[in-house]
Amino acid sequence: MEPINETIKIPPSISPLLVLGEKDCVFNAIRKVTDCKLRYQPEDESFAVYGDPRDVDKLKEIFEEIFSRIFRDEGVSKSDIGVICNIVDQRPEDTDETVILSYHGKQIRTKTKGQLEYVRSMRENDITVCIAPPGSSKTYSAVAYGLNLLRNKDVDKIIITRPLVEAGGEEVGIEPGTITEKLYNWMLPCLDVFERVLGKSQLEKYIEDGKIQMLPLGRMRGLSFYHSFCIADEMQNSSITLAKLIATRIGEGSKIVICGDPMQRDFRGESGLDYLARSLDGISGVGVIRMSDTDVVRHGLIPKILKAFEDTDKQTEREFKRQMSQGFGIPVMASPAGMQPVSVQIGGPGSIIA
Numbered sequence: 001m002e003p004i005n006e007t008i009k010i011p012p013s014i015s016p017l018l019v020l021g022e023k024d025c026v027f028n029a030i031r032k033v034t035d036c037k038l039r040y041q042p043e044d045e046s047f048a049v050y051g052d053p054r055d056v057d058k059l060k061e062i063f064e065e066i067f068s069r070i071f072r073d074e075g076v077s078k079s080d081i082g083v084i085c086n087i088v089d090q091r092p093e094d095t096d097e098t099v100i101l102s103y104h105g106k107q108i109r110t111k112t113k114g115q116l117e118y119v120r121s122m123r124e125n126d127i128t129v130c131i132a133p134p135g136s137s138k139t140y141s142a143v144a145y146g147l148n149l150l151r152n153k154d155v156d157k158i159i160i161t162r163p164l165v166e167a168g169g170e171e172v173g174i175e176p177g178t179i180t181e182k183l184y185n186w187m188l189p190c191l192d193v194f195e196r197v198l199g200k201s202q203l204e205k206y207i208e209d210g211k212i213q214m215l216p217l218g219r220m221r222g223l224s225f226y227h228s229f230c231i232a233d234e235m236q237n238s239s240i241t242l243a244k245l246i247a248t249r250i251g252e253g254s255k256i257v258i259c260g261d262p263m264q265r266d267f268r269g270e271s272g273l274d275y276l277a278r279s280l281d282g283i284s285g286v287g288v289i290r291m292s293d294t295d296v297v298r299h300g301l302i303p304k305i306l307k308a309f310e311d312t313d314k315q316t317e318r319e320f321k322r323q324m325s326q327g328f329g330i331p332v333m334a335s336p337a338g339m340q341p342v343s344v345q346i347g348g349p350g351s352i353i354a
Contacts, residue, residue, distance in 0.1 A: 006056050008047040008063050011071075016045050018070050019063075021078060026066075029078040033085050034059050061088045086294055087111045101144040103151070103197065108144045114295035115141055121287030122257060126250055129277050130259040132291035139233055142257045143193045146229040150211060155253065158212050159230040160190045161220070161246070163237040163272075183214040190233050217242045225254040235273040236260035243272025247280070 010016055020027045020040065031038050036051030036059050047063070049056055065084045066076050076084075100119055101108045110116040115137055121128040122145050132138040149155045164186060184191070194212065195203050206212040215223075217238065232238075232246050235258050243258070250256055260273040281288040 001053050003051055004053050004056055006049040006060070007041075008049060008060060010045045010047075011067055014067060014070050016040075016042070018076070019066060021076070025078040026076055026081065029081040030059075030062065033081060034062075058088055083296060086296075100141060101148040101151075101197070103147070108197070110141070111137070112291075112295040114289070114291035118289045118291065119145060121289050122255065125287040126254070126285045127247060127256045127258070127280070128287045128289060129273070129280060130257065130289045130291070131273065131277055132259065132261060132289070133263065133293055133296055134261055136291045136295040138259045138261075138291065139190060139231070140193050140196075142231045142233075142259060143190070144197060146231060146257075147194075147197060149229050149255070150206075155229045155255075156227045157210060157229075158206075159215055159225065159228055160187055160212065161215050161217050161230065161232050162186060162190065162234040163239075163242065164216055164218070183216060186216075187214045190231065217246060220245055220249055223249055224251040225249050225256065226251040227253040229254065230256045232256065232258045234260050234264075235276075236262050236265040236271045237267065238272030240270065240272050240275045243276050246272075247276055 010019055021029075024040075027038075027040060034051070034055060036049050036055050038059070039048045040046075041048055049059055051059075062081075062084055065087060069076050069080075069084075097120075098109045098116060099107050100110060110119055114132070118128070118130055118132075118138070118141055121130075122142070130138050130142075146155075146158045150158055191203065191214075194206075198206065203212070207214075217232070228251075230246070230249070235243065235246075237260070238246075246256065246258065258273065258276060260271070262271060262274060265271050277288050277290075280286045
């Protein structure tokens with residue numbers, strides 16, 4: 001195809017400095033990922049583009065994603081450009097199916113093929129188990145879909161839960177306050193996602209009205225979910241017993257999403273998340289979704305960090321095997337897998353949540 005000329009205009013509400021980056025670092029990063037000739041035109045705050053029509057279309061999508069992130073006050077750095085290119089390459093064609101939630105004139109859409117498969121599973125199944133790396137929007141997508149069900153009155157409430165496991169040896173001790181106050185800090189990562197979508201005042205109203213509820217896993221024995229949407233987050237830190245418990249709470253008109261990242265597990269042995277993915281795969285009404293590094297959309301550094309972790313773990317394993325083969329016994333470095341699960345007391349005597 002013959003090369004074409006195009007002009008990409010920066011929206012009037014966006015400062016060109018946010019698009020170009022400090023010392024043009026973002027602009028230079030964009031130029032490195034495209035075969036198009038790209039020039040900034042300060043007189044009308046636009047970019048002149050020349051190249052193959054397919055490359056031009058991709059570059060326009062890259063800029064659209066950049067503008068969208070700036071509109072959402074997320075900002076863009078040079079390290080984000082690789083992730084944005086991956087989003088553009090992986091993004092499904094915009095259809096009604098890619099829309100997770102429409103709220104206050106804005107639409108939250110899936111950005112990668114893995115995210116679309118995840119949302120499809122939530123729509124089609126009563127239980128979805130999602131294993132995904134950090135930054136792949138596993139919690140964000142579940143929150144958006146749950147709010148869509150709530151706003152359409154398909155469910156009466158959203159229940160959020162996560163294992164009460166201290167990360168990496170941090171001491172928590174006895175939490176003061178009511179059950180909601182005790183759980184608030186534990187649920188903060190999930191509640192933060194709700195606040196980003198709803199705003200603080202609407203989130204507080206939903207909690208006050210009981211439309212969004214927080215429950216510890218250990219308090220769910222004997223409970224059934226009816227006309228509810230449950231998000232069980234950070235389930236890589238769940239025991240198998242509690243994973244079995246949450247999966248069997250399903251009731252009429254309800255859906256459960258169980259998600260987590262095995263790499264962030266804080267104890268040794270098989271997690272409840274891995275157990276459910278292994279046990280329930282192939283059962284009608286249950287979807288098991290595994291996303292990859294190509295679905296990471298949060299920050300460009302995350303795939304590099306995950307690769308560094310993987311390389312380090314492999315090196316540690318090789319060294320462990322070498323020392324064992326030479327008869328050195330169990331080396332000190334052989335136990336980086338994490339801490340054992342701990343119990344956190346959130347109430348009076350006898351109210352220990354494992």
